[in-house]
Amino acid sequence: MAFIYYRTVRFQDTDAAGVVYFANIFKICHEAYEESLDTSGINIKDFFLNPKIAYPIVHANVDFFKPLFCGDKLEVRLIAQKIANEKFEIIYEIFRDDLIVSKALTRHVCIEVVSRKKREIPDILNQWIQTLISK
Secondary structure, rough: EEEEEEEEHHHEEOOOOEOOOOOOHHHHHHHOOOOHHHHHHOOOHHHOOOOOEEEOOEEEEEEEEHHHEEEEEEEEEEEEEEEEEEEEEEEEEEEOOEEEEEEEEEEOOOOOOOOOEEOOOOOOOHHHHHHHHOO
16 A cells, blocks of 8 residues: 655745756655655664665656646655565655646665675565555
8 A cells, every 4th residue: 555645845845947846856755765664663764874785776767747836735655566576666656636746766776785786675675565565
């Protein structure tokens, strides 16, 4: 089931034209990602600062369907799926007033920090993914 994150667009998210700067959508998505990990019981400090394992983004894309402005109330729906033993992706659907305004995707790979070699996704993250699979 999707994780829902609520966020208000801030002035700092916008560009000189007054709309959300394209790269800031990823910042908003990452906030939703962190919140979903925390809500599921994963200690995000340990998760991101663990010296043994990292989850770098190896692919990202975003589509915009409507402009977003300062003050807009957003609902970010986060869905995760495992795509290989060492890879997962997160789909973010961003809504304003029940209309989808943007859709983003980040693909992550699990690696050992020292060797930089791929490794299998640990159980705690597999459990998180299982709770966020689209049904």
